Amino acid sequence: MDVFAAIADPVRRELLVQLSGGPARVVDLAGEHPVSRPAISRHLRVLTDAGLVEADERGRERHYRLRTEPLTEVRTFVSHLERRAPITEHHLDALATEVRRTTRDRRRAAATPNHHQENTA
Amino acid sequence: MDVFAAIADPVRRELLVQLSGGPARVVDLAGEHPVSRPAISRHLRVLTDAGLVEADERGRERHYRLRTEPLTEVRTFVSHLERRAPITEHHLDALATEVRRTTRDRRRAAATPNHHQENTA
DNA sequence: GGAAAACGTAACCGATCAGTTACCAATCGC
DNA sequence: GCGATTGGTAACTGATCGGTTACGTTTTCC
Structure with a gap:
């Protein structure tokens, strides 16, 4: 599946x-x-x-x-549709914001070893 | 559905x-x-x-x-999962890149009113 | 007016899905 | 050792899904 x-x-x-x-x-x-x-x-x-x-x-x-790797396919699909479609600008802006925030959080999490059991090798 | x-x-x-x-x-x-x-x-x-x-x-x-509005729900879901998960950094980087490119394309498309039927690829 | 084109819907059918109960194997704690 | 806990699998079932063919309706075009 x-x-x-x-x-x-x-x-x-x-x-x-x-x-x-x-x-x-x-x-x-x-x-x-x-x-x-x-x-x-x-x-x-x-x-x-x-x-x-x-x-x-x-x-x-x-x-x-x-495990989030397989989600890449979903994200790619959605991005592909949103890229060339008559959408309002704010949708993509929202996405960009989301990603920026996510990346920031991610970096902070990586810098703080006291998270839970994930030691990113 | x-x-x-x-x-x-x-x-x-x-x-x-x-x-x-x-x-x-x-x-x-x-x-x-x-x-x-x-x-x-x-x-x-x-x-x-x-x-x-x-x-x-x-x-x-x-x-x-x-119509792409409903896709927001999918994107939100995926983002939510990816945000707090032991993932490798490069996945988020890839997403950020994708979004940056998408936004750029979108702006260009908005500036160029003449794109319609297929024939794009 | 009438044939053809475009498209939705109905009826039917086989496959898949998601749920259940029943059962079995392995491991833990006393 | 033994009962309890954890969790996978098997067998069954009703519902849903996706496909088909058949058909009806509306619009176009000669």
């Missing part, structure tokens, strides 16, 4: 948002949803196949964490 | 790309696809419901054109 299909499901999008706050176990993820744990397990499988998450085995637990 | 589901289908993504080159009629859009015209019609209906396209009635023809 490709990335676009993977993020088409609202439950999966919610899972990704949860994981954007840091790694989590399956029970923890499932605890926040009205659907059963096996259903979550299968959603995680789909996300894994799409490359959007990865699991670290820790004994009987699996710690899932977010 | 929400925007994420709308862009989950490869045919619909292709339609959006086609329309990013300018408005087009249903027959023209269908001509580039191996699927039947009614199928295209229904894809266009889904895209319309998602707000991603809009049709101008011109006699017996309908000229569909792209």
Whole structure:
């Protein structure tokens, strides 16, 4: 299943948002949803196949964490459409602002080793 | 059907790309696809419901054109995930570059009123 | 006026999806 | 060792999806 299909499901999008706050176990993820744990397990499988998450085995637990690389395809697609389309200028400005802020945050995070478990090699 | 589901289908993504080159009629859009015209019609209906396209009635023809506003939601979602995730720096740099270029192209396009049908590539 | 073109919709169908329950394997804590 | 916890998978099911063909309507053009 490709990335676009993977993020088409609202439950999966919610899972990704949860994981954007840091790694989590399956029970923890499932605890926040009205659907059963096996259903979550299968959603995680789909996300894994799409490359959007990865699991670290820790004994009987699996710690899932977010992987954002595949999102590049989505971003590229959206950018492509927005580039040549009769859109109002402010949309792109908003995007540029977003990116500037993101990059700044990112740099700050990299300079501050006290974040969570990610040591960017 | 929400925007994420709308862009989950490869045919619909292709339609959006086609329309990013300018408005087009249903027959023209269908001509580039191996699927039947009614199928295209229904894809266009889904895209319309998602707000991603809009049709101008011109006699017996309908000229569909792209609307990018709903894509904001997708961009926001992706940005949100990428902001706080252990990603390598070069991804954000790539995004920043993309945006810079996009803005520049956009300004140039706005200054040049004569771009319309495909024939761009 | 009538054929042709453009396009939407209805009816149908097979495939896929997302959910459930039931079950099994592995690991942890006492 | 043993019960409890964690989590994956299998089997089943109802719903949705995407495709097709058939058809109806409107507009264009001779």
